[in-house]
Amino acid sequence: MKEVNYDVVVCGAGVAGVAAAVAAARQGAKTVIIEKQCLLGGLAASGLIYIYLPLCDGNGKQVAFGLAEEMFRRCTEYGPFAVPERWGGPAGGDPGIKGDRCQCCFSPAGFTLTLDKMLEESGVDLWLDTLVTDAQKEGDRIVSVDAVNLSGKIRIAGRCFVDATGCALAASLAGAKVLSEVNHVTPWIMEMASDPSFFHFTESLHIRPFGEHKEEYAVEPPFDGKKVTAFVRRTWRMMRSHYDAFSRAERVKNYPVHLPAMPQIRKIGRIDALYTLSETDCGKHFDHAVGTAGNWYHPDPGWEAPYEALVPKDLDGLLAAGRCIGAGGYAWEIFRVIPAAALTGEAAGTAAALCAQKNLSPKDLPYALLKEHLTSLPD
Ligand SMILES: Cc1cc2nc3c(=O)[nH]c(=O)nc-3n(C[C@H](O)[C@H](O)[C@H](O)COP(=O)(O)OP(=O)(O)OC[C@H]3O[C@@H](n4cnc5c(N)ncnc54)[C@H](O)[C@@H]3O)c2cc1C
CATH class of the missing domain: 3.50.50.60 (FAD/NAD(P)-binding domain)
Structure with missing residues (x-):
């Protein structure tokens, strides 16, 4: 080598x-x-x-x-x-x-x-x-x-x-x-939206944080390869249900433009x-x-x-x-x-x-x- x-x-x-x-x-x-x-x-x-x-x-x-x-x-x-x-x-x-x-x-x-x-x-x-x-x-x-x-x-x-x-x-x-x-599942993503929730890059481009520091979002250590995949897929499910709700409400379409490329596990x-x-x-x-x-x-x-x-x-x-x-x-x-x-x-x-x-x-x-x-x- x-x-x-x-x-x-x-x-x-x-x-x-x-x-x-x-x-x-x-x-x-x-x-x-x-x-x-x-x-x-x-x-x-x-x-x-x-x-x-x-x-x-x-x-x-x-x-x-x-x-x-x-x-x-x-x-x-x-x-x-x-x-x-x-x-x-x-x-x-x-x-x-x-x-x-x-x-x-x-x-x-x-x-x-x-x-x-x-x-x-x-x-x-x-x-x-x-x-x-x-x-x-x-x-x-x-x-x-x-x-x-x-x-x-x-x-x-x-x-x-x-x-x-x-x-x-x-x-x-x-x-x-x-x-x-212990960690909590609270992903941040970059999205285009008509209802900006956090800091703006432009009028409609911003970062949206999801989830809260609550029991139901807790993830226990140890973090192995399998758990990281499960953690990330859980964040994707949270995002899907967020965007599905927008579609159902027939409001102006909000959509993600960039997802984190690292697991957003704090600790x-x-x-x-x-x-x-x-x-x-x-x-x-x-x-x-x-x-x-x-x-x-x-x-x-x-x-x-x-x-x-x-x-x-x-x-x-x-x-x-x-x-x-x-x-x-x-x-x-x-x-x-x-x-x-x-x-x-x-x-x-x-x-x-x-x-x-x-x-x-x-x-x-x-x-x-x-x-x-x-x-x-x-x-
Ligand atoms: C949801 C969430 C919200 C947060 N909000 C804020 C906030 O608002 N403000 C704030 O200041 N902080 C916030 N943090 C915390 C903060 O972003 C990070 O904790 C901080 O940036 C950590 O920096 P670091 O350099 O220690 O580690 P990391 O950012 O994790 O960097 C580690 C680097 O090592 C690389 N690496 C890992 N393994 C290998 C390998 N085997 N080979 C080569 N490279 C490798 C990774 O790719 C990565 O680039 C937040 C964290 C999360 C998860």
Whole structure:
């Protein structure tokens, strides 16, 4: 099998993966990012999720910085939306999706173009249409992953790895423990309609969310291949019954124009991390913080992410980024969204580059060294 070598290998080019790859390359690491689709941004592009949730605490203060802010400022470049200038608030204002927070919408397709520009500017090697299929270890340390694309099977060796697959797949392929939680079926689709329900692209083109966080929409883990198919087909049935109702009512025909190309499962799998964030961590200060995520539900003091939430207990040579870091329950809700994915992606990519340069295990990386190189912390 053909083998190639990199300093940093990032698996998955969602928001977290792109942030990790850009951060690693900006540290001078020879970096590759591997993506099974031909779009960048993961759920934020192929999943038709198009709201960049707040970087603020809901009380007028910015909490997330670095690549989370850079992506935020650039995500509207190819689309009809604009980035607000204010950092949210006032306290007690409407905290909902349309509330007065520092968040914005973007075109999912346009975001791919911007993310590609960011990878190009930082000199990252991008492999699209390439599926990571396996991982190899020496002792406890991951040393390579196997991938397949039209060139055949390729072994990609790395000095350090970032798992940004959104489901801890790279860690799992290397034998690490993966944890999960209950989800709800609430698909978002792009449609043409005479009764726009959400944010508009044009007068009639918009994204419609379906379903609710209710018992009847719950789906239990573990998520295997069969369950993903069942989940997606259930969303298609929900859509059919929605559009059938329109036909029966003989109203102006509404119809879908684009469906998500990724399963819209919010929480598939996360690493068993050295530290797992939980509901009690709101407002807590961590000595090894890599950045702070804003609570997108309502104003609160913010959620610091400790470096240890990115490091698996049972696997060496790999850091997690995005929605597969160590965060459970309500904390997973806070850290699974786009700005937090960018934040943890930057931290994981920076740490991976430093580990590769210094020949260190992520568990042994001195926090002071990482902190020196992060832009995700306030000055
Ligand atoms: C219904 C729904 C609504 C949401 N609403 C919002 C919202 O309004 N705002 C918000 O900020 N967030 C929202 N989110 C959450 C948010 O979109 C995602 O959690 C976030 O984008 C995750 O980013 P990520 O990079 O961690 O993972 P992902 O987006 O999952 O990216 C993982 C990437 O890895 C790739 N990959 C996976 N396996 C492999 C493999 N074997 N080989 C190669 N590539 C692989 C995937 O193709 C994908 O591109 C929503 C999520 C859902 C499901």
